[in-house]
Amino acid sequence: MAQGIVKAGDLPQVIPVFPLNGAVLLARGQLPLNIFEPRYLNMIDDAMAGDRMVGMVQTTGGPADNPTLAPVGCVGRITNFAETPDGRYMITLTGICRFRIAEEIPARSPYRQVRADFQAYAADLIPAPSSAEIGRPGLLEALRLFLEHRGLEIDWDTARDAPAEALVNSLCMALPFEVAEKQALVEAMDLTARARALTTLLSINAADSGDEDTPPSLQ
Known part of the structure; x- marks a missing residue:
């Protein structure tokens, strides 16, 4: 702040x-x-x-x-x-x-x-508590599938241990979503809603083959 x-x-x-x-x-x-x-x-x-x-x-x-x-x-x-x-x-x-x-x-x-x-x-x-409900197991599984299809990598130890808000917000900012998808994440009312929207977007986009010009890492 x-x-x-x-x-x-x-x-x-x-x-x-x-x-x-x-x-x-x-x-x-x-x-x-x-x-x-x-x-x-x-x-x-x-x-x-x-x-x-x-x-x-x-x-x-x-x-x-x-x-x-x-x-x-x-x-x-x-x-x-x-x-x-x-x-x-x-x-x-x-x-x-x-x-x-x-x-x-x-x-x-x-x-x-x-x-x-x-x-x-x-x-x-007001920072969200580190234990805020974000459906972490489902989010991480959707993230794994998304990254595999896009040929991207991430530090999984950090993803598993990161505070809820830091994990969700950093993914929303860094992942290569379309403009309208990014805007939906920005407008989600709270962290729980944003995590739910993020998980949905990851699942929807998981079948995409990805862009050959996409950087190979999000670290």
Whole structure:
């Protein structure tokens, strides 16, 4: 949890957003990003000068230069920052809380900003207990079949021993699901619902042969 944030009302009402399909963030998850577009370099400069918060959100179609934002995203705090010799920013966002977009704010900045409503997801601010019910045996079996068909590997000792929230959220963020599938996982109301949806998606996708360009490991 970001320092000083104990309830949804402590979060900023207006946040900058980074629309990026396939790159989703969840509470306490860590998302590495390589920033190179000028407007997003500008966004990170502004965030670093302020509260370091950026919202990650997917899109649902529309024009390429101004796609329609998905209704739910997740705000994160920049917890690691480095600049490369060629001017790119390598950052890590640590998830804080999901939000529903109340409205997009007309802005003079080159990047997009929204008014964020955190109330429906205020429970994100409280870590789930490590013993939370996620149906781990069924989830791990569905994961095994999914990975076998995709030719992927994972550290099984870590998967078996990881706290419930860390396991489910990291899989939702890392696994190569379609944009709509990722969005369903982001919008799942709580950890139990997300674990159930994840298990279902793994089972549905287990018969796929996978993409030859998919990286060979999720470690």
